[in-house]
Amino acid sequence: MSLSRRALMGGLGSGTSLSSAFVCARGREALVAEHLAEADEPLVVPPVAADEIRISSNENPLGPGPKALEALRGAFELGNRYPTNTSPSMADLRAILAESTGAQPANVVLGAGSGEILKNGVHAFTSPSRYLLTATPTYGQPARVARYLGAEVREVPIDSDGRLDLDAMAEAAQGAGLVFVCNPNNPTSTVHSGDAIAAFVAEVHRRSPDTAIHIDEAYHEYVTDPAYRSAVELALDTPNLFVSRTFSKAYGMAGMRIGYGVGHQDTIAKLRRYALTFNTNSLGQIAAHAAVQDPGFVSSERARNSEVKKMTVEFFERAGYGVMNSQTNFIFVDIRRPAAGFRDACREHGVRVGRDFPPLEKTHCRISIGTMAEMERATEVFGQVLEV
Numbered sequence: 001m002s003l004s005r006r007a008l009m010g011g012l013g014s015g016t017s018l019s020s021a022f023v024c025a026r027g028r029e030a031l032v033a034e035h036l037a038e039a040d041e042p043l044v045v046p047p048v049a050a051d052e053i054r055i056s057s058n059e060n061p062l063g064p065g066p067k068a069l070e071a072l073r074g075a076f077e078l079g080n081r082y083p084t085n086t087s088p089s090m091a092d093l094r095a096i097l098a099e100s101t102g103a104q105p106a107n108v109v110l111g112a113g114s115g116e117i118l119k120n121g122v123h124a125f126t127s128p129s130r131y132l133l134t135a136t137p138t139y140g141q142p143a144r145v146a147r148y149l150g151a152e153v154r155e156v157p158i159d160s161d162g163r164l165d166l167d168a169m170a171e172a173a174q175g176a177g178l179v180f181v182c183n184p185n186n187p188t189s190t191v192h193s194g195d196a197i198a199a200f201v202a203e204v205h206r207r208s209p210d211t212a213i214h215i216d217e218a219y220h221e222y223v224t225d226p227a228y229r230s231a232v233e234l235a236l237d238t239p240n241l242f243v244s245r246t247f248s249k250a251y252g253m254a255g256m257r258i259g260y261g262v263g264h265q266d267t268i269a270k271l272r273r274y275a276l277t278f279n280t281n282s283l284g285q286i287a288a289h290a291a292v293q294d295p296g297f298v299s300s301e302r303a304r305n306s307e308v309k310k311m312t313v314e315f316f317e318r319a320g321y322g323v324m325n326s327q328t329n330f331i332f333v334d335i336r337r338p339a340a341g342f343r344d345a346c347r348e349h350g351v352r353v354g355r356d357f358p359p360l361e362k363t364h365c366r367i368s369i370g371t372m373a374e375m376e377r378a379t380e381v382f383g384q385v386l387e388v
């Protein structure tokens with residue numbers, strides 16, 4: 001059966017999910033707020049704009065939580081103020097992030113998304129004589145910045161399960177300026193346990209005490225593996241170790257550009273040297289301040305993501321395609337064909353999946369987890385494109 005774009009879009013809103021028109025009319029935030037008030041079940045909402053199913057950038061498809069949106073509405077009039085002069089201010093956001101991570105404000109640096117922390121880490125700790133050690137494939141921004149700055153980049157391949165090869169990375173770290181560890185890793189979605197990360201940090205610093213280590217926890221809120229533990233606590237007591245986090249993923253605020261770094265205050269001071277004075281915008285900062293005080297939103301989003309992910313993974317496994325063990329809001333699927341052709345074919349049917357991730361672009365595709373309605377339609381398209 002050929003699945004046309006019209007048929008694809010016509011199906012939205014059917015079954016148990018809510019219609020796009022309904023969501024538009026009610027207001028997405030009202031719907032989310034009501035849902036959170038009355039149900040433990042994950043929320044199922046179709047996309048508001050039924051144009052294209054966008055599952056390419058690992059965004060939370062539902063947007064910010066109700067408390068963040070409420071704070072945001074009251075924040076517009078403060079748009080004339082620098083983010084230091086609003087209430088809550090940059091200092092207030094740092095303070096609440098410190099409190100929520102068991103740190104002091106001196107242990108926290110804000111960023112325009114966590115991307116700014118990634119960039120500043122490379123500025124602070126690499127140079128033409130101090131290389132960046134990273135994995136492949138992993139989140140590519142640190143390597144791009146290092147190359148731009150003229151620092152050498154050394155890459156350690158992931159293992160056959162799609163996990164960072166921590167033993168090989170520890171061995172290769174001697175003499176590095178900075179080691180970038182993405183945990184969970186993007187694009188492979190896999191995670192290492194808290195114990196494995198602690199042992200890795202100890203081993204790198206035993207071999208190379210001056211080497212800085214950056215643990216990127218952009219997907220921290222989505223992890224369900226009980227062996228996982230954030231490296232924040234370790235970073236507070238360990239010089240040359242820092243963690244980055246973001247409001248762009250589970251908090252649903254990718255467009256608001258708020259991230260932060262946490263670590264020993266001497267390490268954080270080095271990162272702060274490269275930060276713009278006003279790197280956060282007042283609106284995002286005020287929304288983030290409210291979002292931190294709404295932990296129920298994040299756990300509801302984690303549960304929603306897990307349920308939709310389970311359905312999507314089961315689809316691929318039933319069809320005979322391997323999926324790496326995902327601890328994030330995306331999956332990395334062995335589609336046994338080049339990602340480019342698969343991506344183009346899906347796009348023809350209004351589904352946009354992830355870009356190429358060399359060196360696995362000939363076999364694997366990264367697919368973000370949208371709403372249940374989006375993924376039900378997306379899996380129909382995948383089935384058609386893969387002819388299963």
Ligand SMILES: Cc1ncc(COP(=O)(O)O)c(C=O)c1O
Pocket residue numbers: 057058112113114115116118139182185186216218219245246247248254257258259
């Ligand atoms: C692993 C990882 N780190 C950092 C980022 C940067 O995100 P942001 O700057 O929006 O916080 C991303 C974005 O996709 C990511 O996947």
